[in-house]
Every structure is written in structure tokens, then in C-alpha cells.
Amino acid sequence: MIQFEHVSKHYDEGYDALKDVSFTLNTGELAFLTGHSGAGKSTLLKLVMLMEQPTAGHVQVGDQILGKLGRHDIPFLRRSIGVVFQNHQLLFDRSVFENVALPLQICGYSPADAARRVRAALDKVGLLNREKMNPRALSSGEQQRVGIARAIVHKPKVLLADEPTGNLDPQLSEEIMRLFEQFNRVGTTVLIASHDLSLIRSMRHRMLTLKSGRLIADG
Template sequence: MAMISFERVSKKYSSGHEALSNVNFTLESGEMAFLTGHSGAGKSTLLKLILLLERSSQGQVMVNDQRLSDLGRHQIPAHRRSIGTVFQNHRLLFDRTVFDNVALPLQISGYDPQDAARRVRAALDKVGLLPKERMNPQQLSTGEQQRIGIARAIVNKPKILLADEPTGNLDPYLSEEIMRLFMEFNRHGTTVLIASHDLALVRRMPCRLLTLEQGKLIRG
């Protein structure tokens, strides 16, 4: 079953810049893939289309059997809740603890606080940050902050996990550890799509590669 599929998808900005042109690919349920290419090749745009942060100019994006063009503005939140996302610059909130950062998606979904606390601790445990749940993210290292972002992305057990340059500022050792974490989620059945320009790292992973070049998918 296809979890994510792009059918002749193009994205042209009003400035005239074509970020994606005629992209076709299908990611099966439970599959894990890397999206690579130079910066500016359209990796982030592709992820934004999946998250409905942008809409395609042409073509169809299907996520979990749902045509995204059919979703109205008011259906976007529910769609985003079904996807876990790790953002490029962590996107953490420094006015609250690690625990509260991870709990945010559950609060938004209206979970019972006890249930939520249990899930948050489970997620923090998976990324190895359980002992630091009471700390402020600012007190933690970049690698740890990235892992908070990952815990937040997986805390409500999404079917799809997206990550945009999750190893951007990390040293090779930490990067690989984070990638192993993603593979572990994938083994549990989560469909994973990771955008990364770190080719050396990506090649070491036994995963499918989708390569973008100037908005075109040259390998997938």
C-alpha cells in the first residue's frame, strides 16, 4: 500500500522559481527512504508539500490514501497530527522543559494528562533523554536538542515520520546514532522519509535513495 505518492507534481513559486518539476515517486507503507540533493534542489519543498505547508502547483500528492488537494484549510491540522516531523532547526520552545516540548502534540490532540505523561516518557526513553526531562532544552547540546525534536515527532506514534536535515549540525558519530534511531522506528512499521544532503552518511544506510537535482527527481 502506498503511504506517500507524488504524481507529476510541480511547485512553482509566484516569483517564477520552479522548486519541483514533474516529480513522481511512491513510498510504500513501512518503507524508509532518504531524500538527497544539493541545498536548493527542492528537498524542503517536497517535505512541505507533504505537510501541507505549501500546496503543489500541479499534480497530485497522496498521503495515506488521501488526496491532499482535497483537504481544506480546516482539515490541515488533523493531517499534520498524523505525521511526525523533525524540523531542520529543531523548532523547540525554550520557555518550557524538555518534557513539555515533547508533550505539545499530545496536548494539542487532547490526550489525558496521565496517558500523555506515559507516552512522553516512553518517547524520551527511546531517544535516551529521560533523565533530562525536567531540564530546559537550552541547557542541552545540539545533538540532544535534535533528539528532543525526534521524541516530539514520534510521541503520538505517527504512521509517517518526516525529517528535514536531522543531522545538520551534528558530528558523524552523533549523526549515525540518530540515523539508527530512525531505522529503529522504521522497523516498528513507521514510514520514514529523511531529507539530508550528507551523502557520505546516507550511502552507508541500507535504504532507498531519492535524489533531487534542480527540482527534478533524477533517482528514485
């Protein structure tokens, strides 16, 4: 569950990136977050990951009110969240397998347990036969799927994506969005920032629309 209660975010440089935003995304729900460039989509996702702090209001993820978390609680929060970025941020000096294994190494999984989970994640995104390859040798759609495998390998309760289809053609974009739907079907709460309106309208999910930092539509 993700809950925003009267959340505002003012950057020191003078921008009000979010203004009095309130909504609840229930456990197991999938929603798209849309709006023009600069509307505040990335800022909203950063508040959920605690990469930024709100200037006013409260953000809650599961039963955690983020403003009340101590420094030591933050790694635990981050482990319950998976994040997919537009430019997937893969490491090109490591194999596909090693890229997906990274979050598990950070969490201290044993190599055998990590290997089992990495293969399960690669299987879910249809890339099991690519594990030894360097991600540079993959197509951009495949690279994005490696990024998704890395985001879900630790079975997060919440999956966030920031313009995950930004560089992809319409067919690959739809395939990526269908993958998110699959994770949602097994109970993951999913929030996807995208300005690909024609694609997200066709998918008929809840749509949160930001305009200049305000939530102007929810439905």
C-alpha cells in the same frame, strides 16, 4: 504511504522548485531525499505536510489525496505526520518534558495519558532522565533527540525529517539516523532529507535524488 504523481511546484517569485516529480514510498518504507542546496528537498516535504500546495499533480498520504482535503481535514492529516527539523525548534522557556508534550496538548490528550506517552517517547530516544531539564542545558545531539521525541510522541504513521543531522558531528549524525531506522522497524514510514551523502550511502536505504527540482535518481 506517500505518493507523488507528476507533481510540480512553482513559487510566485518565479522559481520552479519541483518539476514533474513522481514516486511512491510504501507504508513502512524508509528513504532518503537528497540533492544540492535549492534542489527542492524542503519544498517536497512541505507539500507532504500541506505547508505548500502543488501547482500541478497530486500528492497522496495514506488514503488521503491532499488536494481534495477540506480545511477541517488538515489538522487530522498533520496528526498522522511527525516532523523533525534541523534546528529542532525547541522552546527554551519550557522543560524537555513540556516540549515533548506540546503536540499532545494540542490534540487534547488528558494529562495522565500525555505524561505516559511523553515518558515512552523520551525513553525511546534515551533521554528519560532529562525530562525536567531545560533543553538549553543539553548537548546539540540531545536537543535533536528531544526534537525527535516530540515528532513521534503521538505515534505518527509518517515521519519526515529535514536535514536532521545538519549541525551534528559524524558520530552523532549516525546515531540520529539509527534512531530513524528504529522507528521505521516498527512500521513508521520515514522520509529524511539530507545532503550528507557519505552517511546516507553507508546506510544502504532507498535514495531519491533531486536536481534542480527534477527527480533524477531513485534507488
